[in-house]
Amino acid sequence: MPRLQAPESGWSSLTAGNKSTCGIARDHALWCWGSNKTGQLGIGGGGVRTAPQQVASDIGWAVVAVGGGHACGVKLDGSLWCWGRNRHGQLGFPSGHNVQLPTQVSSATDWASVDAGGYHTCATRTDGTLWCWGGNHFGQLGIGQSGARYEPTRVGRSTFWGSVATGKNHTCALRDDGSAWCWGRNRESQVGDGTQINRDAPVQVGGDSDWAIISAGIYFSCATKSDGTAWCWGNKKSNAAGAEPDSSYVPEQVDDATDWATISVFGYHICGVKTGRSLWCFGLNSNGQLGNGTTANENSPVRIGADRDWAIVSAGGHHTCATKTDGSAWCWGWNGFGQLGDGTQGVDRLTPQPVVDG
Secondary structure (H helix, E strand, O other): OOOEOOOOOOEEEEEEOOOEEEEEEOOOOEEEEEEOOOOOOOOOOOOEEEEEEEOOOOOOEEEEEEOOOEEEEEEOOOOEEEEEOOOOOOOOOOOOOOEEEEEEOOOOOOEEEEEEOOOEEEEEEOOOOEEEEEOOOOOOOOOOOOOOEEEEEEOOOOOOEEEEEEOOOEEEEEEOOOOEEEEEOOOOOOOOOOOOOOEEEEEEOOOOOOEEEEEEOOOEEEEEEOOOOEEEEEEHHHHOOOOOOOEEEEEEEOOOOOOEOOOEEOOOEEEEEEOOOOEEEEEOOOOOOOOOOOOOOEEEEEEOOOOOOEEEEEEOOOEEEEEEOOOOEEEEEOOOOOOOOOOOOOOOEEEEEEOEOO
């Protein structure tokens, strides 16, 4: 039987994508598992991997992001690398072919963060600038015009960007002053500016300046504020499956709780960790991605188990992964491509299961 809690050093972070998952170990090694159809695992070849596989042989990774069919990461030296599907230029270099192994994006070594969306990618640099590239059908690159970009393209002239979150066809980001901005597809009001008009440049979400963490999904966006409240906007049927199919044109508070520490969206469900280290999820649950032991959709946050040692959670397409304070990794939900990393394929899990050793 494979050993649990791989790698031995423990996990510092996990990122769940559409059909795959990647994580960075405490020793800064990068591991990925799940579908490798488009090379999104970064290990060469195809097929699926049901347990973590180390990407490259170095241990210098700081950040990893997994999108619809590609992934990107930032190393400790500030260099940026991408791999997987590149049909829309989402890897940051002009090749329409899938790339099987991590390939450096530009020669810059001052990248701070990166996030991979459905067909595009965005990243921040240490000087506070924001850059995006890839598909741009709905203005999701935020550069004021349509048309794909095959290399990093700067978004506006601001040098105050702190973080960025990419959805399927829209993007959201926070500035250093705590303001929230979104752009791209807005048919479902996922931009949160009170309209359903696509935006090809950043527009501010309301007038508040106390946003803390932001996350972008397929048809909606969510964020937390510095006061511990959680807010979502966009298609309600997506972010609270079974609710009225109207759109929230502007941010609406999730509940009356004031202890939300993190929040994460990707597909059609939402998960977050509260300040007491408890884990909560809501939304679509057709594959058990909420982790509460059922497949019933939940319109309001439900607590997942009784544990109070959750650290970071990442909501994927139809699965979820999270780490605990002891460095262990756990995944649950849809497992059609081995993206849960529990050594099996095709067996959905309705509650958190430990990720096994590769």
